[in-house]
Each structure stands twice: as structure tokens, then as C-alpha cells.
Amino acid sequence: MSTETAPAPGPKMETRGLTISYGQKVAVKGVSLGLPGREVTALIGPSGCGKSTFLRALNRMNELIPGASFTGEILLDGRDVYGGHLDAVELRRRVGMVFQKSNPFPKSIAENVAYGLRVGGTSDKHEIAERVERSLRDAALWDEVKDRLHESALGLSGGQQQRLCIARALAVEPEVVLMDEPASALDPIATAKIEDLIHELKAKYTIVIVTHNMQQAARVSDQTAFFYMGEIVEVGATEQIFTNPQERRTEDYVTGKFG
Amino acid sequence: MLGRGMSVHTDKAYEAELRALRERLLEMGGRVEQAIAASVRAIAERDSALAEQVKAKDREINRMEVEIDGMCRRILALRQPAASDLRFITTALKIVTDLERMGDLAVNVADRALDLNQAPPLGPIHELSKIADLAEAQLKKALDAFVTGDVEKAEEVMRGDDLIDALYLKIFNDMLVRMMEDSKTIRRATSTMFAAKHLERFGDHATNLAEMVIYMVRGQDVRHPKSRVREEEPDL
Numbered sequence: 001m002s003t004e005t006a007p008a009p010g011p012k013m014e015t016r017g018l019t020i021s022y023g024q025k026v027a028v029k030g031v032s033l034g035l036p037g038r039e040v041t042a043l044i045g046p047s048g049c050g051k052s053t054f055l056r057a058l059n060r061m062n063e064l065i066p067g068a069s070f071t072g073e074i075l076l077d078g079r080d081v082y083g084g085h086l087d088a089v090e091l092r093r094r095v096g097m098v099f100q101k102s103n104p105f106p107k108s109i110a111e112n113v114a115y116g117l118r119v120g121g122t123s124d125k126h127e128i129a130e131r132v133e134r135s136l137r138d139a140a141l142w143d144e145v146k147d148r149l150h151e152s153a154l155g156l157s158g159g160q161q162q163r164l165c166i167a168r169a170l171a172v173e174p175e176v177v178l179m180d181e182p183a184s185a186l187d188p189i190a191t192a193k194i195e196d197l198i199h200e201l202k203a204k205y206t207i208v209i210v211t212h213n214m215q216q217a218a219r220v221s222d223q224t225a226f227f228y229m230g231e232i233v234e235v236g237a238t239e240q241i242f243t244n245p246q247e248r249r250t251e252d253y254v255t256g257k258f259g
Numbered sequence: 260m261l262g263r264g265m266s267v268h269t270d271k272a273y274e275a276e277l278r279a280l281r282e283r284l285l286e287m288g289g290r291v292e293q294a295i296a297a298s299v300r301a302i303a304e305r306d307s308a309l310a311e312q313v314k315a316k317d318r319e320i321n322r323m324e325v326e327i328d329g330m331c332r333r334i335l336a337l338r339q340p341a342a343s344d345l346r347f348i349t350t351a352l353k354i355v356t357d358l359e360r361m362g363d364l365a366v367n368v369a370d371r372a373l374d375l376n377q378a379p380p381l382g383p384i385h386e387l388s389k390i391a392d393l394a395e396a397q398l399k400k401a402l403d404a405f406v407t408g409d410v411e412k413a414e415e416v417m418r419g420d421d422l423i424d425a426l427y428l429k430i431f432n433d434m435l436v437r438m439m440e441d442s443k444t445i446r447r448a449t450s451t452m453f454a455a456k457h458l459e460r461f462g463d464h465a466t467n468l469a470e471m472v473i474y475m476v477r478g479q480d481v482r483h484p485k486s487r488v489r490e491e492e493p494d495l
Contacts, residue, residue, distance in 0.1 A: 215339055250342075251343060257268050
């Protein structure tokens with residue numbers, strides 16, 4: 001149970017000296033990064049650079065991986081997410097996640113979105129119906145599914161399923177939405193719809209997106225962090241990263257000179 | 260690119276396209292250098308045949324502008340260049356326009372040669388040769404700066420424009436004096452003024468080139484400093 005507090009000054013989420021290991025292997029090394037509120041931060045970098053591991057740390061998903069450990073701090077509104085004022089379930093409500101491969105439950109469309117609400121204790125039918133509609137609207141899916149809310153979610157296209165997963169995450173009223181390669185399995189039009197959705201969502205939510213598609217990072221994000229071998233090489237305004245990066249390695253990566 | 264280091268694009272076809280673009284730009288620059296040198300020689304040596312050659316060869320310079328623009332557009336569409344590559348392509352698009360204008364200015368000078376050769380020479384005009392030498396040198400230096408990514412050299416070009424401007428004014432005033440002393444010189448004096456003006460404009464274009472080189476290397480747009488609002492400029 002969390003109490004409402006005024007938003008702390010500073011970034012919505014922040015890591016300080018975050019080091020994450022899987023057993024002996026260090027995947028993320030001393031990363032300090034601010035994630036500004038109501039902005040989109042993109043994490044880019046080659047495979048294995050630690051960006052997904054970093055993302056998962058933000059809502060304590062790494063805990064579910066045996067052998068994973070970390071040092072350093074992860075802050076939400078200036079408070080340590082391990083600080084005891086927040087349990088993991090509540091954290092994951094406030095900091096939601098959307099995955100590369102959409103994973104709708106084998107239930108109806110409406111039930112997918114309502115599930116988190118029910119599990120969270122909401123039972124009033126009208127409230128559930130209203131929040132389901134609002135979430136589906138926020139995820140730009142309502143018009144496509146409003147006449148078939150009780151049909152199976154598995155009947156939706158890939159792009160629609162992904163937007164359903166976003167609606168599901170939004171239903172529990174998060175503050176931060178983490179996205180791990182949300183469009184990599186989608187065709188260009190579905191991808192464009194997701195990107196358009198991200199643009200709309202940032203008015204209300206803080207978004208962190210991992211993508212291996214640099215042009216996507218360039219299109220959707222306000223701030224871009226370039227990860228390489230577990231460290232942040234450079235972070236800055238997206239426009240600057242893609243027109244005039246300061247670090248040679250960033251320049252080489254965004255221009256395709258990485259061998 | 261630009262001799263800044265050994266890293267090359269993983270996609271060799273892309274690397275080759277960028278190299279081809281750079282070579283074509285330099286080739287165009289070389290042709291413009293030759294054109295201005297020939298047009299000035301056409302005046303100094305009263306060689307109308309040479310002037311006609313300059314005019315004929317301008318067609319090739321114009322063709323190259325179209326070709327290079329096409330190469331740039333292709334790379335933009337197919338490669339989505341970023342960072343230094345993006346700055347290189349957008350610089351190339353601008354440089355090509357300046358070079359084509361410089362080619363036209365060489366043609367204009369050649370036209371002055373044809374005109375001046377219709378009548379007896381006005382007498383040696385040292386400043387005309389001097390302004391021509393300076394203008395040619397400015398282009399050469401700007402192109403060198405482009406090849407090696409030499410910001411200091413580009414800044415030298417920018418500083419060197421004042422001298423050309425001053426020389427032009429001197430020629431202008433000298434010609435005015437001549438025309439006032441002897442009205443039979445009016446046609447030749449005005450032709451000479453125009454030639455000097457074309458060379459002064461040639462020098463301005465070399466300065467534009469240098470400004471673009473600075474942008475390409477540093478990501479700093481240094482154009483029109485006096486027109487900027489007095490606040491922190493974001494460097495893109």
C-alpha cells in the first residue's frame with residue numbers, strides 16, 4: 001500500500017552506481033542514469049551490452065532470475081525501491097513492463113485488461129468496465145476491439161496483442177512504463193502505431209524503451225543512453241546523440257562502424 | 260571519413276558510396292579551380308579561345324551538381340545517415356551548390372575576357388591578378404580543409420575574405436577614377452569592375468564552403484554570427 005506523495009524534484013527514476021551480476025558475470029557496471037519524468041528515454045547498444053538487464057532492474061524483475069545480484073541504488077521518486085516502503089508487487093504496478101514478445105493471457109480481451117484490477121482488489125463491475133475502456137483507449141486499441149471485448153485475445157493480430165499488453169499495463173495506473181523491444185516482432189505499420197502510441201503516452205507516463213533499432217530510438221525518444229559492455233558510454237538529448245555525439249564509440253555505433 | 264581514424268562502416272557498400280560521393284565532390288572542386296584559373300588567364304593573356312573553353316566546360320560542372328545531388332538523396336533515402344555521416348551529406352548538398360555558382364562565376368569572368376578582348380587593353384591591372392590569385396587560393400584552401408577535416412584551415416579561409424573585399428573596393432575605385440579621367444575607357448573599365456566583382460563573389464562562396472566544413476567536422480553551425488540572437492546557441 002503506498003501513500004500519495006508529491007512528486008520529488010529530479011528524475012522520476014534514477015539509478016546510482018548500479019552493478020548487476022548473474023553469478024560471476026557482471027552484466028551492468030556502475031551505471032548512474034536519470035530517467036526524466038514524462039519523457040521517453042531510449043536505451044541503445046549492441047546485443048549483450050546490458051540494456052535489457054538494466055531495464056529489468058527498474059521494476060525488480062531481475063529478482064526472478066536465479067543467481068542475479070546487484071549493488072547500487074534504484075530510486076523511484078527519489079526513494080530506494082528496495083527501501084521497504086514499497087513491496088515488489090506494488091513497485092511493478094507503478095512501474096509496468098511490456099515485453100518483446102506480446103504475452104496476452106488466454107482469456108478475453110476485456111479480461112486481459114481487467115485481470116490486474118481484479119487481482120489488486122477491485123471488484124466493482126462498473127469501475128472495472130470503465131477502467132478497461134479507458135486503458136484500451138489509452139493504448140489506441142478501443143476502436144478496434146470495442147465490439148468484441150469478450151472474444152479471445154489470442155485472435156488479435158501481433159500489433160493488436162502488443163497494444164493489448166500495453167493496455168493491460170496501463171490498467172493498473174502505473175507511473176512508469178518499461179518497454180523491452182516492444183515493436184521488434186511487428187511489421188512497419190504496427191510498429192508505427194506503437195511509436196505513435198508512445199508519443200501520446202508520454203504526456204502521462206514516464207517511458208523507458210530498450211531498442212536495437214536505432215532509427216526507432218531516434219524517432220520516439222527525448223533522451224538516449226548508449227550502452228556498451230555493461231556501461232553507459234554516453235547519454236544525451238536524442239537529437240544531439242544522432243547529429244553530433246561526443247564520444248567516438250557512440251559516433252561509431254550510430255553510424256554503423258561497429259565491427 | 261575525413262581521415263579522423265581507422266574505423267570504417269561495417270557495410271562496405273555504404274562505405275564505398277560515401278567514398279564515391281567525396282571523390283566526386285573533390286573532382287567538381289578541381290574543375291572549378293581550373294575554370295577560374297583559366298578565365299583569369301583569358302583576361303591576362305587576352306585569350307578568347309580559352310574563354311570559350313571555360314564556357315563550354317561549365318556544362319560538365321552543372322552536370323556534376325545534378326549527379327552529386329542525386330548521390331546525396333540516394334544515401335539519405337537508403338542509409339538514414341546519422342551523426343558525422345549526416346553532417347557530411349548535408350554539407351555535400353550545400354557545397355555542391357556553392358561550387359556550381361563558382362563555376363558560373365568563372366563563366367562570367369570568361370565573358371568579361373571576351374568583352375575586354377574586343378578592344379585594346381586598358382593596361383596592366385595588378386590588383387585584378389591579385390584578387391584572382393587570392394580567390395583561387397581560398398577555394399583551394401577550403402577544399403583542402405574539406406578533405407582533411409581541418410577546422411583551422413577553414414577558419415583561415417573565413418578570415419581571408421576581408422582582404423579580397425578590400426581589393427575589390429580598390430579596383431572599383433581605380434576604375435571609377437579611370438572612367439572619370441577618360442570616358443573612352445568606360446566600357447573596358449566597367450567590364451573590369453564586373454570581373455573583379457565576380458572574383459570577390461567567388462571568394463565569398465569559398466568562405467561558405469569553409470563554414471560548412473566547420474559544421475561537418477565539429478557539428479557547429481558558424482554561419483551568420485551577427486544575425487544570431489544573443490543567447491546560448493544549441494550546437495547541433
